[in-house]
Structure formats: structure tokens, C-alpha cells
Amino acid sequence: MYKVIKDFTDKNSASADPTGQKHIYWSGDNYPFKNYVGSKTKARVEELVNGGFIEAVEETNEEVEVDGNSED
Secondary structure, eight states: OEEEOSOEEOOOGGGOOTTSOOOEEOTTOEEOSSOOTTTTOHHHHHHHHHTTSEEEOOOOOOOOOBTTBOOO
């Protein structure tokens, strides 16, 4: 999993919403927002990591609390 560490607009038109606006990533967002062809290629991920836009983070399987109670 990747976290956004620097705000950026996705340059790929496949990230666009129905109005044609390309997706904006804000610091703290997960990458990718949408899985489209090219979003997770080695070259694209390296470009974003090396550019200081995203970083790899470990996925956690923490239990989600609902109404203050842990799901056991």
C-alpha cells in the first residue's frame, strides 16, 4: 500500500471523474484512488516514490471499532 506524502494531480486521464476532472491526491490519501491500467506499474510507482509524492507503508489488519466496541 502507498500513502501520499505530497499533494499532486494524477496526470493519467483514466483517473478523471465523469466531468473530466483528474483526481487530486492530498497528503495522507492512499494511492491509487482508482485501479486503472498503469496506476500500479513499476515505472509509475517508482516515478511517484522518487518524486517524493508517495511512500510505501505496511498494510495493517487492525480491527475496526464500531460504537466504541471492538469486534472480537
